[in-house]
């Protein structure tokens with residue numbers, strides 16, 4: 442949610458037991474066997490605190506604004522120069538992504554060792570994308586203390602091999618590492634229009650904006666091919682409709698821009714897949730469209746297999762996005778939301794995505810101007826949203842939140858919030874049936890400094906109006922919550 446949050450009156454504890462509204466039905470059913478929660482992911486994560494190391498373990502901690510509190514598992518390993526953390530590789534891999542933090546204002550690199558042998562390549566680390574301040578949000582402190590860095594190892598490693606990272610010239614706190622087998626580059630689809638045929642520079646030096654625009658115009662009804670390489674765009678694309686944008690895989694085709702698509706309307710049939718969009722967003726400016734997609738992709742569109750990083754928001758969706766599917770993508774290090782259906786979403790499905798280190802709600806529906814209707818967040822894995830909720834449903838009609846895995850929320854956040862907090866008008870409150878089924882919540886919920894009481898792992902919240910909807914919460918698994926598992930909050 443990238444609107445300012447109003448300061449909430451402290452609610453006396455006794456008031457939370459008051460009935461929320463005449464139409465509210467809450468069913469907490471026993472848990473039968475059900476599908477495993479979360480996304481099916483191509484990588485396996487290993488926590489640094491479970492690895493061997495010569496540094497010092499920090500945490501566990503749930504205090505707002507601390508490195509340990511923002512860490513996956515609420516623990517991490519701090520390395521001073523010369524110290525290392527060594528992971529036992531859990532699966533065949535040739536690539537690794539490391540979540541880390543370095544002190545504010547600093548940057549450097551870590552040496553990388555495979556089975557004790559130092560690689561020629563190093564892993565750069567920087568504080569550039571961390572330490573986000575949002576003083577207009579009451580209760581916020583400096584947050585977003587981590588960032589992610591990825592690398593191809595240049596060789597294959599097997600389960601049981603070791604990969605170690607050694608701090609060299611800066612203190613590094615290592616949180617978690619993802620090991621995976623990155624596939625080779627895909628080949629160009631026949632009949633496609635390559636951006637390089639239109640003059641795009643795959644070295645990342647030249648400005649490829651115009652080449653992308655020309656390729657999209659030339660490929661109407663067909664496919665734009667983004668070959669392996671890095672492409673720098675200096676302004677956003679618009680008028681994108683009736684076209685497929687396809688890369689060779691997100692490890693191979695990388696677009697460097699903080700604003701990829703910015704358009705209020707589209708006739709739709711836009712398909713975006715298999716490349717990375719990595720921005721340079723270091724602050725959060727709510728009036729700027731520093732997003733992968735800002736606005737509308739039009740009806741019948743899809744986003745799949747994308748790597749999205751260092752943006753403000755992944756997808757901030759308004760206008761017509763009927764039946765949009767967003768799937769199999771990774772959202773890392775946004776300074777605000779991962780994805781927000783900002784009203785008027787119809788039949789949107791967001792499924793099987795991985796979201797780590799968002800600076801606000803990881804996945805949100807906010808029914809502003811027009812309701813979000815018949816839309817679904819399912820089988821997503823969400824970890825470490827460091828301000829606000831894992832999943833937040835602010836209003837809307839017939840919404841489903843199913844089989845998601847959410848872990849390690851921080852200040853101002855629940856694992857899942859079902860809320861009539863409106864933020865702005867015209868707001869469309871919860872109506873119809875709100876299905877919350879099969880979700881797993883690990884260490885979610887946090888103290889809210891504005892309320893002076895905690896937010897629970899699952900929060901049903903009649904903040905601005907009574908809830909006149911059926912809210913069905915079933916088959917929920919909640920473990921290690923620092924505060925309440927379920928919380929029902931009356932209005933002010």
Ligand SMILES: [Ca+2]
Pocket residue numbers: 488489490512513514515516517615616617
């Ligand atoms: Ca950790």
